[in-house]
Amino acid sequence: MKEVVTEFTEELAANGGSSAALCFQCGTCTLKCPSAGLRTALRPANIMRASQLGLKDEAIEDYGLWQCTTCYTCVEWCPRNVQVVDVITALRNMAVADGEMYENHKKVAESLIKNGHTVDNNDKIKALRKSLGLQENPDTVLDDEKAKADFDRILKATKFTELVNQ
Numbered sequence: 001m002k003e004v005v006t007e008f009t010e011e012l013a014a015n016g017g018s019s020a021a022l023c024f025q026c027g028t029c030t031l032k033c034p035s036a037g038l039r040t041a042l043r044p045a046n047i048m049r050a051s052q053l054g055l056k057d058e059a060i061e062d063y064g065l066w067q068c069t070t071c072y073t074c075v076e077w078c079p080r081n082v083q084v085v086d087v088i089t090a091l092r093n094m095a096v097a098d099g100e101m102y103e104n105h106k107k108v109a110e111s112l113i114k115n116g117h118t119v120d121n122n123d124k125i126k127a128l129r130k131s132l133g134l135q136e137n138p139d140t141v142l143d144d145e146k147a148k149a150d151f152d153r154i155l156k157a158t159k160f161t162e163l164v165n166q
């Protein structure tokens with residue numbers, strides 16, 4: 001049985017996802033989404049429906065939530081001007097606050113904390129850089145004193161590290 005959480009729509013709106021309420025389920029977003037179809041489990045129209053009905057678990061635990069590339073195709077096509085990406089971002093933030101983060105997103109976030117950028121530098125890229133006469137590891141935000149101080153301040157203000165490591 002699907003549980004309706006009455007405060008959920010307000011919580012979602014407070015996180016920037018209020019426009020889910022405007023969705024009239026035409027399905028255009030799912031049809032046009034380059035990440036949906038046979039490629040992934042993402043069905044943005046389903047996520048909008050669960051969101052506007054207050055089905056918190058269904059919306060937040062939707063695996064497809066993490067398959068959105070934030071390309072904004074759905075937003076461009078939506079006849080109701082639903083800000084689908086804002087809704088998905090809000091749901092992801094709420095999922096993370098509840099201790100749920102898709103594994104690959106977690107890896108990206110961990111790399112940002114550890115290396116100062118989101119993509120891990122592997123041996124293949126290091127060798128390629130070396131062959132081009134470049135240093136194996138490019139400079140990142142961590143290599144500049146002021147930039148690192150700003151970076152640390154942002155991590156602290158957003159509780160980013162705690163959220164990723166919880």
Ligand code: SF4
Pocket residue numbers: 022023024025026027028029030044045048074077078079080081082084
């Ligand atoms: S295109 Fe807009 S109105 Fe249509 S289902 Fe998607 S979000 Fe809802």
Ligand code: SF4
Pocket residue numbers: 029032033034035036042044067068069070071072073074075084085
């Ligand atoms: S922003 Fe996300 S949901 Fe919208 S079309 Fe792109 S991948 Fe699909």
